[in-house]
Amino acid sequence: MHTPSPERLRARHLGKSFPGVTALDDVAFTLRTGEIHALMGENGAGKSTLIKILTGVYRAEAGTIELEGRPFSPASPREAEAAGLSTVYQEVNLIPTLSIAENILLGRQPRRMGLVQWGAMRRQAARALERLGLELDVRRELRSISIALQQMVAIARALDVQARVLILDEPTSSLDEQECQALFTIMRRLRDQGLAMAFVTHFLDQVYDVSDRITVLRNGRLVGEFATDQLPRLELIGKMLGRDVSEFAPAPDAPPATGADAPPARIFLQARDLGRKGAVQSVDLSVRQGEVVGLAGLLGSGRTETARLLFGIDARDHGSLEVEGQPAAMRSPREAIRRGLAFCSEDRKTEGLAPNLSVRENLVLAMQAGRGALRRLPRAEQQQVADHYIQALHIKTPDAETPIRNLSGGNQQKVLLARWLAMQPRLIILDEPTRGIDVGAKAEIEKLVGSLRERGLSVLFISSELDEVLRVSQRVVVLRDRRKVGELEGELDEQRVLNLIARA
Amino acid sequence: MKHTSSPRRILAAGACALAALLLAGCGPSSESSGPGGQGDSGQGKVLLIGFAQVGAESAWRTAETRSIMEEAVKRGLDLNFADAQGKQENQIKAVRLFIAQGVDAIILAPVVETGWEPVLQEAKRAGIPVVLVDRGIKVADESLFATLIASDFVAEGRMAAEWLATKTGGTASIVELQGTPGAAPAIDRKKGFADALTSGMKIIASQSGDFRRTGGKEVMEALLKVHPNLTAVYAHNDDMALGAIQALEEAGKKPGTDVLVVSIDGVKDAFEAMVAGKLNGTVECNPLLGPLALDAVLKAVQGETLPKRTIVPDRLFTMDMAAAELPNRKY
């Protein structure tokens, strides 16, 4: 990027505050023609607010925006889109009950004499997906495909408009490596065609992989704008966290705490030939006391489905399950909880949060359910538990009575973790515990897993990020096509796992 | 929610089996009494009569239904009963279905006075005579129905007012308890009453008690606070009057003496209240139309021409007549 290309989007002196919080203060942001521009910052840095102003969800209280030299202040996402600015959001913001084709073309369906042409629409949608290298039956309902695919559909939708500016708000948070690369290929192609893209992500690798420039925000203020190739990784992290680089060293890959020579702990949970029609074919799995077992595999390999069987959400068709040597029917989550299991779902929104209830209530819910309806946890004790975990897990919330929907994703995740930790479970199943949360919170959660293990807790760790699985686990069970294909212990490295996954 | 447990499945399966059974069980117990087909016109053919009733909203209505049904059984007729739950739409639907079913005659107790021409024309085209009971209808073409057997609601209201005028000597502060807004008896009874009032008689408040006892009581309770000086209560039916009597008593008044109470219908409970000295009078509106109605039906089926209207004479019963009449009350 020697000669800066012309500016396509230019925001100056943006300010926005909400009762009690200044979300943006004198922030500038520039997007140039044909670039991928990473927008970086910790949670609460103001990225979301900035994006929502650009896309017309909020209105700025101060400052100006120009799109291709003309003043631009969209009153709604519709106006923004009409002016040439499209957005892909972190949480898939599509209509789960409609078909893929409609989701791509809703609002601009091909029409003849005012009537929607379904055939033409399906073809156009299929073409839009083809551009992303995807082949899907576009008639399928959106909710019947994985979240990753849904995200691709969202991208296809955003690209289908003749967009001048594309904003990608954490589009990769639920994509696996292969899918990410497919997306990046597309992004590069679009860049070469002159599209201006703003890219928000928590993955540093991806920033360095694909972006040309970086804008860093912190606490609602602009830290600076940098060329990617001139900003070393550590420096970037330092700028995001507002710390000196020297005090922040990369986390060493902690070796497994229990040496190979120590006597193996007792097996807590043992599953044999676990399966359910349409979900899991056959999985053997054991977790020892104080052991972190990783569950690796591509999306759709049956990781979450296995967890659901273990936790009694779905009933298994075949196979056996033993907890501490006792056969367990696992007919309901209640039974699982009674047997000392806990399950932190990957889908915070629909399976985790009670959004309108307070942090405290969300936190004590499982604990209270364990005690039963009649033995109510006294209010003071609830408060104590809530305060304890808010402090212990560094949950950022004004107080324990705030509705949990007002918290950021990372903090919501911590509350859900705390919900289960408060139960003092023997085994906790963490399904994608770090999805959609920032670097700092991610590291905290990884650290937490380690400390749980030291306290003798067993953990079943599920994540799409292989390096993360390898970092925290002592043993990794690899799934492919809804069955177990291998198990690795001791020397864990990425190549061995990938080999197992890839072995046809 | 793909989580299905077995008790749920068993329940569902059992329900399905029951569904088939119940629908099958709805049929006639003996095949012979089923609705006859069009073909057999033999001597022994049992006449099939369709009866489209308003609903079962009051004791009066139930008595009417029972009277007609019992009379049909007595005469060996087959009666298909349809309850419209107070809705004209349902009643028209029922009449049309009777026509489709090929009944020999239809008895109709219309919900309202208008809106019958299209469906009665169909009946006429199909050659099915229609006998109207308990209230008239407004049609341009009187040949659409065979006969009408009914009370005159306006006359009932007038009768109540006239009695009240003589009893009070022509001065009264009256609280009127109306029936359901829009219902024909409510409209007519209000009109007849208002027509026959003398200059000294004033309706100081008029509210709807919805033909219900609860309604009569609650409205009366409220009105007593605003108009503590009332001298008479006129209710469009007995149920509301009975409710109002309770409210009067609870307010420390003596219904029947402090406050005169007059109503319409003449149900058994009203007679009991009269015997107890709480209700001063009720205009009988006779629901036992069965014999009259089925007489008319049989004549109409045979093609006899009937008088267009048979007005069932209504009588006013007063307190002093109540004790003698009470044992005769069937409803």
Added chain:
Amino acid sequence: MSGSTPNKTEPAARRDGGASVPAGRARDAAWRRVLWPLLSLGVLLLFNLFFAPGFFHLEIKDGHLYGTLVDILNQGSKTMLLAIGMTLVIASGGVDLSVGSIMAIAGAAAAILVTQAAWPFLLVVGVCLALCALIGAGNGALVALLGMQPIVATLILMVAGRGVAMLLTDGQIITFDRPAFVFLGNGHFLGVPFTATIVATVLALTTLLTRRTAVGLFLEATGDNETASRFCGVPTRAIKVLVYAFSGTCAGVAGLIAASNIKAADPSRVGEMMELDAIFAVVVGGTALTGGRFTLAGSVIGALLIQTLTTTMYNLGMPPAIAPVPKAVVVVLACLLQSDKLRSGLRIRRTRGGAA
């Protein structure tokens, strides 16, 4: 509105305030939910103060209070009871249309038992309420176990239940004069109608049962996110069956009162359209139809609002046919009052969302 000063909230600093601050906030929030219905009621009472002379007049008659306000309390008791039961059902994310029919069944069953069996009255009450609870639990089973949509599941009983009640009485109005039964709806206790005592007792018991046990938390969690609650081990199905059974019981009590009021069971007409009044009371009272958070006090205030409105119209001599119009106006005004609340709620949500 008050928190518009742009002070940046530092969680750590805030937490130093101690545990009492958040607890106070929770109470504040509960209070705020009740504020709007209370305000609507206040406005309506104020209107009556100026336009309806004698509305606030109270006197002692036969050793008990007598006046329009007492009537409102007495006549509104049925709606209040229904609203209490309905609140819990709505909090669970459902709705119960069958309450009117259950009232009819309760009244009919009680009248029959009282007139034809020589059972002690308390036993009659017990049997009737148990029956209503059972019927309600049936609703709950359809919703929770068979996964039927609540509106349909309860609509079925709404249609069939009235038939059952009429079947019991053979379509007749059954009158009775058992003193104990008559006292239920007409008696006085400590100078106020006994019905008010019943409502107060039910309200207190329900509040106690939901807030002193974990039932309230489970219920709000179930209504807010059923899946998440189930995953936490909350017995969501049992909770749902329970709230429908409870709503049935409340409707049963209301049905007994309705019968007692007129010393007769009128199965064909009692409780008609009252389900809508009850739902209205709950929603105006600040419990969202989408489920989750609930406030019992708000619902009771909402029910009083409806009754006050009805009585006001009687007093003003409003022609009955046109009476629905002012009712509509009040409904919409009450809505608009709530809307402000919603919007300020929205503003707060945006703030936090934006800061994230």
Added chain:
Amino acid sequence: MNRWLNHRTLPLLATFGVLVILYGVASMRYEGFFTGRVMANLFADNAVLGICAIGMTFVILSGGIDLSIGSVVAFTAVLVASLVGPGGWHPVPAMGLAIVLGGLFGLGQGWLIHYFALPPFLVTLGGMFFARGMAFVVTKESVGIHHSFYDMLLSMHLGLGGRATLPATALIFLLVLVVAVGVSHFTTFGRNVYALGGNPESARLMGLPVAGTRVGVYALNGVCSALAGVVNTLYTGSGNPAMGMGLELDAIAAVVIGGTLLAGGVGFVEGTLLGVLIFGTIHSALLFDGRLNSWWLRIAIGTLLLLFILLQKEITRRATAQARPGT
């Protein structure tokens, strides 16, 4: 996944199956039930309910609810009747005015719901009271209509052979149905309704005209209700301010039986037709039987509704279980 048999159309097919079973059993029980005439009657007699239910389908699909329809039907019916009868208007402008007013009424409700973020249940409950009151303001008693134009419309029949004929009311119902199916599948408005009901927040972020769609749905429902009111004047030749009480609950039931989820976003107008027909068939079968008194009739309607809804669920469940391995 099969084009015609997927988990979106399955409930529809199950509902159709239930209708067939129901009608079949009734035909076997009652002579004369399996005739074109009875079937044609189903359409003619349920035209008012059907048109209302179609409007309601859109409202429910959008995630809302409308309790005002019964009252709006009554209001428009008495308005037309009063204008044509005592007012001396020609029916066509009277009907036009009624439909415009119905639309405006719905528009007003939609506006309140959308711009003030009010719960639809409450706003339309207010609308229900208001329209009922206004109906009684127009006239306190039912008004007959006598006009040559009405006679002309009433004499219009589409013969289906035999004694089965479809009168004007049924024809209007079928026309509304066809238009509604078209609107729901082939217009952007229709698809936006689904999107709005599926996820309102996403619909907004996708740049769909959320305000227009939501207000439009209530306006459309207002028009449908007004049209149902007009059809009712045809059906009865009169207008009655007390008619249509509880019609909204029947309409909601028909929509839901037809497989539309009250949560919004899922369902079909075609399903609503099936729901209306199931509702109508149960009523007709019980009328044909004619042996039940008032209370047994209510019990039977409730029980049959329950059993056939359970049957529908069971069929859906089994079919889903069978279809799954194939996907």
